[in-house]
Amino acid sequence: MVLVDLATGKVVTDPEEVARVLEPSADEAALAAAVGGNAGPIAISFPSFVDGRGFSLARLLRERHGFKGEIRAVGSLIPDHGQFLLRSGFDTAEIADPDAASVWKASIERIGRNYQPAARNTLPLRWGASEKTALELNKILSETDDLVPRIKEIAGAIEGRIAFSSSLGLEDQAILHAVAKSGADIDVFTLDTGRLFPEVLETIELSELRFRTRIRLVVPDADEVEELVARDGVYGFRQSIENRKTCCEIRKVRPLNRALEGAQGWITGLRREHSDVRAGVPLAAWDVEHGLIKINPVADWTTETLMDYLKANNVPVNPLHEKGFVSIGCAPCTRAVKPGEDPRAGRWWWETEDKKECGLHVGADQEGKAA
Numbered sequence: 001m002v003l004v005d006l007a008t009g010k011v012v013t014d015p016e017e018v019a020r021v022l023e024p025s026a027d028e029a030a031l032a033a034a035v036g037g038n039a040g041p042i043a044i045s046f047p048s049f050v051d052g053r054g055f056s057l058a059r060l061l062r063e064r065h066g067f068k069g070e071i072r073a074v075g076s077l078i079p080d081h082g083q084f085l086l087r088s089g090f091d092t093a094e095i096a097d098p099d100a101a102s103v104w105k106a107s108i109e110r111i112g113r114n115y116q117p118a119a120r121n122t123l124p125l126r127w128g129a130s131e132k133t134a135l136e137l138n139k140i141l142s143e144t145d146d147l148v149p150r151i152k153e154i155a156g157a158i159e160g161r162i163a164f165s166s167s168l169g170l171e172d173q174a175i176l177h178a179v180a181k182s183g184a185d186i187d188v189f190t191l192d193t194g195r196l197f198p199e200v201l202e203t204i205e206l207s208e209l210r211f212r213t214r215i216r217l218v219v220p221d222a223d224e225v226e227e228l229v230a231r232d233g234v235y236g237f238r239q240s241i242e243n244r245k246t247c248c249e250i251r252k253v254r255p256l257n258r259a260l261e262g263a264q265g266w267i268t269g270l271r272r273e274h275s276d277v278r279a280g281v282p283l284a285a286w287d288v289e290h291g292l293i294k295i296n297p298v299a300d301w302t303t304e305t306l307m308d309y310l311k312a313n314n315v316p317v318n319p320l321h322e323k324g325f326v327s328i329g330c331a332p333c334t335r336a337v338k339p340g341e342d343p344r345a346g347r348w349w350w351e352t353e354d355k356k357e358c359g360l361h362v363g364a365d366q367e368g369k370a371a
């Protein structure tokens with residue numbers, strides 16, 4: 001038996017040992033048990049090549065249980081299964097004949113583009129058009145640095161729901177002002193992680209009154225938070241980077257993904273000056289991760305431009321900014337920074353990692369990809 005990598009069609013020379021094998025009859029409890037605390041690949045058994053239950057199990061592991069590790073197909077498999085396995089979320093398949101790997105590869109490559117999104121290859125057919133729109137929008141937005149016209153261009157260019165994720169930071173408040181002034185129909189939401197500063201909540205209310213709008217609060221899954229706190233403790237995110245990333249995943253990333261489901265555009269307040277990691281943030285780009293156009297309408301603004309805009313338009317801002325807080329996230333993970341310090345230095349300051357991101361903005365330094 002050899003293992004074939006479904007993405008490349010190559011034989012895996014040094015496969016990891018399987019941590020658990022799921023039978024096709026596995027129920028929700030078995031899936032949860034397989035994922036819980038699992039550090040190795042999960043194998044799903046196909047006792048017969050006409051038994052398709054394993055495809056559903058892989059998709060549930062990816063989409064419902066958020067499993068990110070390797071999923072391996074084992075059992076009665078034929079090369080024609082390759083595409084379906086890949087799209088259902090499998091990474092590898094165990095095959096009897098090493099020479100058949102090239103046949104598997106050819107089978108997988110036979111279909112170049114898929115019409116429907118799936119657990120893997122999440123791009124629907126509109127990908128081509130939307131990527132083109134993103135490129136055109138990026139060009140149009142670069143022709144002005146006025147925020148209200150930029151918001152109008154965004155609203156005019158994208159069909160369907162445009163979501164704006166606001167953390168009530170300075171950039172987001174400028175964008176919120178411009179959205180209100182433009183009259184554009186934008187779905188404004190914020191991630192209520194349960195650990196926000198009271199000042200953030202005050203800023204939400206003040207902004208709603210001032211701009212006569214409602215800022216939708218998106219909360220994490222209560223069961224997931226309960227499990228996390230029961231396992232790691234209330235401040236478990238201080239114990240390790242891994243714990244911290246899990247906390248951000250549950251309290252921020254998954255709720256964000258839910259809030260973006262079905263949206264065609266996603267507006268953020270990312271700016272290139274924030275950090276080296278964000279230095280290449282485009283004004284608009286196709287976001288492969290979420291399958292939408294991600295727009296960063298103040299990406300190219302300097303701090304001076306931003307502060308001038310806020311002052312000129314008397315935009316309400318979080319009072320913590322006056323106390324030295326620059327980038328404001330959850331209360332236990334944010335501190336004030338000294339003048340001249342990196343704005344991101346006040347986030348997870350006990351960590352030494354270079355790229356201190358919470359996972360909301362994947363590949364923020366890669367122009368043309370998710371920012």
Ligand code: SF4
Binds near residue numbers: 237251
């Ligand atoms: S910023 Fe801190 S409290 Fe907030 S989700 Fe991340 S680790 Fe958890």
